[in-house]
Amino acid sequence: MIKPLRKAVLPVAGLGTRFLPATKAMAKEMLPVVDKPLIQYAIEEARAAGIEQFCMVTGRGKTALVEHFDIAYELEATLKERGKTDALRELRSNHLPPGSITTVRQQEPLGLGHAIWCARAFIGDDPFAILLPDDLVLSDTPCTKQLADAYYETGGCVVAVTEVPREQTNRYGILDIGHDDGRLVEVRGLVEKPKPEDAPSNLSIIGRYVLMPQVIEFLSRMERGAGNEVQLTDAMAKLIGLVPFHGLRYEGRRFDCGDKVGFLEAQIAFALKRPDLAPAVRAFLRTYAGEMAG
Ligand code: G1P
Numbered sequence: 634m635i636k637p638l639r640k641a642v643l644p645v646a647g648l649g650t651r652f653l654p655a656t657k658a659m660a661k662e663m664l665p666v667v668d669k670p671l672i673q674y675a676i677e678e679a680r681a682a683g684i685e686q687f688c689m690v691t692g693r694g695k696t697a698l699v700e701h702f703d704i705a706y707e708l709e710a711t712l713k714e715r716g717k718t719d720a721l722r723e724l725r726s727n728h729l730p731p732g733s734i735t736t737v738r739q740q741e742p743l744g745l746g747h748a749i750w751c752a753r754a755f756i757g758d759d760p761f762a763i764l765l766p767d768d769l770v771l772s773d774t775p776c777t778k779q780l781a782d783a784y785y786e787t788g789g790c791v792v793a794v795t796e797v798p799r800e801q802t803n804r805y806g807i808l809d810i811g812h813d814d815g816r817l818v819e820v821r822g823l824v825e826k827p828k829p830e831d832a833p834s835n836l837s838i839i840g841r842y843v844l845m846p847q848v849i850e851f852l853s854r855m856e857r858g859a860g861n862e863v864q865l866t867d868a869m870a871k872l873i874g875l876v877p878f879h880g881l882r883y884e885g886r887r888f889d890c891g892d893k894v895g896f897l898e899a900q901i902a903f904a905l906k907r908p909d910l911a912p913a914v915r916a917f918l919r920t921y922a923g924e925m926a927g
Pocket residue numbers: 745765768804805806807825826837838839840865866
C-alpha cells in the first residue's frame with residue numbers, strides 16, 4: 634500500500650556564508666526572490682503537493698523563519714484600516730492551519746543527513762518530502778507535486794534529477810542509472826559529489842526528495858562521507874534494493890539560490906513571470922542591461 638504523502642522536512646540550519654554580509658543577522662532562507670522569501674516558495678510548493686505538516690530543521694538566528702508564518706495582528710489591522718486589501722489578501726494567503734509547523738534544532742553543522750535525522754520524531758513511520766529552500770524551481774506544475782505524482786505511481790523513494798555538465802558532478806549527488814524511460818529513471822546507485830572522472834553519470838539530484846522513513850535507520854549510524862559530513866545521499870543509497878527508488882526528470886528550471894549568479898537569475902526569471910513587473914523588467918534587460926553587458 635502506498636501511504637499518502639503529508640509531511641515535509643525543510644533543512645534551514647545553514648549559515649549562509651556564501652551570502653555574507655547579507656546573512657550576518659538574517660536567515661538566508663528569508664532572502665526574497667522578487668517579493669517572497671525563499672522559505673515561502675518552499676512551503677507553498679509543498680502545500681501544492683498536498684503536504685500538510687512541516688518540520689523546519691533550524692539553528693541559531695533562525696527565528697524569523699517561524700515568525701514569517703505566524704499571524705501578524707498589528708500589521709493586518711493597519712493594512713485593513715488603510716484599505717490595503719491586496720496586501721492583506723496576500724499576507725493572509727500565507728497563513729497555515731494552526732499546528733502545522735514544527736521546528737527542531739540542529740545544534741551542530743554535521744551535514745544534510747544529520748539535519749534530516751534531527752527530524753526523526755516528526756517523520757515517524759511516514760513517507761516524507763524534503764525541500765532545500767536554496768533550490769528554487771520555476772515550473773508549470775510545482776516540482777514537489779511532480780514528485781508526489783511519481784511517488785503515487787511507483788511507491789518508494791523518488792528524487793528530482795537533472796543533467797549537469799560533467800565538470801560539475803562534484804557539486805551534487807549523482808545517480809548510477811538502470812532502466813530509463815526518459816522521464817523516470819531507475820536508481821541503481823548514488824554517489825555524493827564524485828569527481829567528474831568517477832561519476833557514474835551526469836544526472837544530479839536537486840533539492841527535492843520523497844523518501845521512505847527507513848532512511849533514518851541508516852542515518853542513525855552517523856557514518857561520515859564527502860566533506861566529513863553525514864551525507865543524506867549515502868543513507869539513501871542503502872535503501873536501493875529495499876524499496877523502489879526512482880529519479881524523476883522534472884519539468885521546469887532550477888535556480889541555485891545559494892549561489893550569487895543563480896540567485897540573480899532567479900530574480901529575473903521570476904520577475905518576468907509576473908504580469909505586473911514583466912514589461913518594465915523586459916525593457917530594462919533590452920536597454921540598460923544589454924548595453925552594460927556589451
Ligand atoms: C545537497 C546534497 C546533494 C544535492 C544538492 C542539491 O548538497 O548533498 O546531493 O545534489 O544538495 O542542491 P549541498 O548543496 O548541500 O552541498
